[in-house]
Amino acid sequence: MSRIPVVGGGGIDPSNMGLTLFHEHLRITTEVIRWNWPHLYNEDEELRSAINAVNAAKRFGVKTIIDLTVAGIGRDVKFDEKVARATGINIIMGTGFYTYTEIPFYFRNRGLESLVNAFVHDITVGIQGTNTKAAFVKAVIDSPGLTRDVEMAIRAAARAHVKTGVPIITHSFAGNKSSLELIRIFKEEGVDLSRTVIGHVGDSDDILFIEQILREGVFVGLDRFGLDLYLPLEKRVRTTIELIRRGWVDQILLSHDYCPTIDWYPPEVIRNTVPSWSMTLIFEEVIPRLRSEGVTQEQINKILVDNPRRLFSSRP
Secondary structure (H helix, E strand, O other): OOOEEOOOOOEEOHHHOOEEEEEEOOOEOOHHHHHHOHHHOOHHHHHHHHHHHHHHHHOOOEEEEEEOOOEOOOOOHHHHHHHHHHHOOEEEOOEEEOOOOOOOHHHHOOOHHHHHHHHHHHHHOOOOOOOOOOOOEEEEOOOOOOOHHHHHHHHHHHHHHHHHOOOEEEEOOHHHOOHHHHHHHHHHOOOOHHHEEEOOHHHOOOHHHHHHHHOOOOEEEEOOOOOOOOOOHHHHHHHHHHHHHOOOHHHEEEOOOOOOOEOOOOHHHHHHHOOOOOOOHHHHHHHHHHHHOOOOHHHHHHHHHHHHHHHOOOOO
């Protein structure tokens, strides 16, 4: 069984991932703003927030956190290294380019393979000049749909997966069923769909639509617990219970998509809009509710331990 690269270099066996939050963020910032106006940011405060969030999850037994922050939303290996050292948690990072519309001129004007090569470099050599290697590749599509540049980034992620064998974890938008575009492109590019996560599917409570995705053999991310502006917690819980009842437990992953720091909005707006959003809501409210509805501990372990391990267990 191949080892999974973790922050700081080295790696772990998939069997040692333990309880895993598969889709979180330690920090999201706007790279062009941070580069040009660093006085607008307080890294010490951001670091404290990340450490506190991770330690809170650790108290519930979380052993591994997968950070879905990639290029375009402030990926920073050095920051993650500080959090890993302070908490003792396994942190797994990835590669990919986060955009809803356009990619930088650098890649657009050099072509698709230039982006593939950048992703493969992160996976095989290291991220941002460090010895921390990317363990997965991320693909993104959102409300604008499949723009030319978004398609280029998705196909680059798919080709990096084919070349290296790392899983693909995605961001999709339930409102336009963009996950179906991801799956179509992945099929065209020869992706192993069993090593793929279609993220943010849990923003919908349309069971038939979710099952349409599941029948493709992918994992689905019910991964925004606490983001009630997309779907209230009660509907997310009911959807999870119904999917388990229908026999899809082997393909479900749970997480929060939590960001201790996200500069897209003023902090007070986030606190007022999603007051229960955290890296622990699943353990505090969701799992007790699942148990009360008859979901077994074995099924919970499958979702939070076994399924993340299986996603990362087939590296070549």
